[in-house]
Amino acid sequence: MKIPVYFSVAYSVEGGFDTVRKASEVARSLVEDPIAGVQLVEPRPVDLELLRLVHDSSYIDQVLAGERGQFTEHGSGFVESVLASTGGVVAAVEAAWAEGGFAGSLSSGLHHARYDHDSGYCTFNGLVVGAVRALQLGASRVVIVDFDAHCGGGTASLIERLSDQGIMGIEQVDVSVSSFDNYPSRPGVTCRVVGGANYLVAIDEALTSVIDPESVDLVIYNAGMDAHESAGGAAGVTTAVIRERESRVFEWATHHGCPVAWVLAGGYSSSRFPIDEVARLHRITAEEAARAQEKSTTTPASATD
Numbered sequence: 001m002k003i004p005v006y007f008s009v010a011y012s013v014e015g016g017f018d019t020v021r022k023a024s025e026v027a028r029s030l031v032e033d034p035i036a037g038v039q040l041v042e043p044r045p046v047d048l049e050l051l052r053l054v055h056d057s058s059y060i061d062q063v064l065a066g067e068r069g070q071f072t073e074h075g076s077g078f079v080e081s082v083l084a085s086t087g088g089v090v091a092a093v094e095a096a097w098a099e100g101g102f103a104g105s106l107s108s109g110l111h112h113a114r115y116d117h118d119s120g121y122c123t124f125n126g127l128v129v130g131a132v133r134a135l136q137l138g139a140s141r142v143v144i145v146d147f148d149a150h151c152g153g154g155t156a157s158l159i160e161r162l163s164d165q166g167i168m169g170i171e172q173v174d175v176s177v178s179s180f181d182n183y184p185s186r187p188g189v190t191c192r193v194v195g196g197a198n199y200l201v202a203i204d205e206a207l208t209s210v211i212d213p214e215s216v217d218l219v220i221y222n223a224g225m226d227a228h229e230s231a232g233g234a235a236g237v238t239t240a241v242i243r244e245r246e247s248r249v250f251e252w253a254t255h256h257g258c259p260v261a262w263v264l265a266g267g268y269s270s271s272r273f274p275i276d277e278v279a280r281l282h283r284i285t286a287e288e289a290a291r292a293q294e295k296s297t298t299t300p301a302s303a304t305d
C-alpha cells in the first residue's frame, strides 16, 4: 500500500509567498526523484459545510469573495489555492483513517488561523478542519502534533471554542523554537518553547507526554521545517536533527498503531537558503514516513516491542 501524498497544481500561487508557492517545488521533487512507497494524488477542494463547522460563516464568505484572508493580492488564484490545500489536508485525514496508515498533503497546516480572522500567513486552520473531519468519520481521539517553529495558538483557540460547544476529542502537543503565537498549556493542549540544543529531547518528551497513545485514533502532524537553523529556526536544528525528528514521529506512531496525516507547515527560503532547499527539507517527512511504513511491514511484531 503506497502512502498517498495529496497535491494539486491549484495549491500553488505563482509568485506567491513560500506558504502558497513551495508545494509545487516539493511535488516536482517527488516526480523527478520518486520515493518508493509514496504516490502523488489529486484531492478535491474542501467541502464548505465542513469549513463552516470550524470557521465563522461570514469570514468564509468574505474569503471566498477575495476580500479577507492572507494573500488576497493574488485574487481568485488564492481562493482556489486555499480551498484546494485545505481539501488536501481533509483527503489525507480520510486516507489515513480509512487505511489505518500514513498519508500526507503538500498543504500547510495553517495553525495561526483563528475562528473569524487570518493570522501569520494562515487563512483557514486545516489542522482543525481535518480533526473535525476525523471526528465525523468516527474518531473519538485526534492528536494534533505541531512541530512547526512557531506555536499553534490558532489551533489552541479553535480547540477551546469547539469544546465549549461540546465537540470534544481534539488534543494538541506543540514544540516550538519561537514564542510567536504562544498560549498557556492546559490539559490535553500543551505548548513548549525550547532552544535548538534541547530540541530532540523536547520532541521525545512531547511524544511521551501523549497519554495512552494506543487509544489515539488519528495523529495530524504539522511538520514545519522552519525550526531548521537555515529556514528561520534555531541554531543546532540541522538537517540531520530534522530527519531524526521525522523518524521519531513516525516510529512512535507505528509503535502505538496510530494513523498519521501529515502536512507541511513553515519553512522559509532566503537568499542564503533557496526554495529548492526548503523543498528538500519537506521531502524528508515523506521519506521518513515511507521508511517507517516499510520497516513496520518487514519487521516481525515481536522485534519492535
Ligand SMILES: [Zn+2]
Residues within 6 Å of the ligand: 148, 149, 150, 224, 226, 265, 266, 267
Ligand atoms: Zn512557523
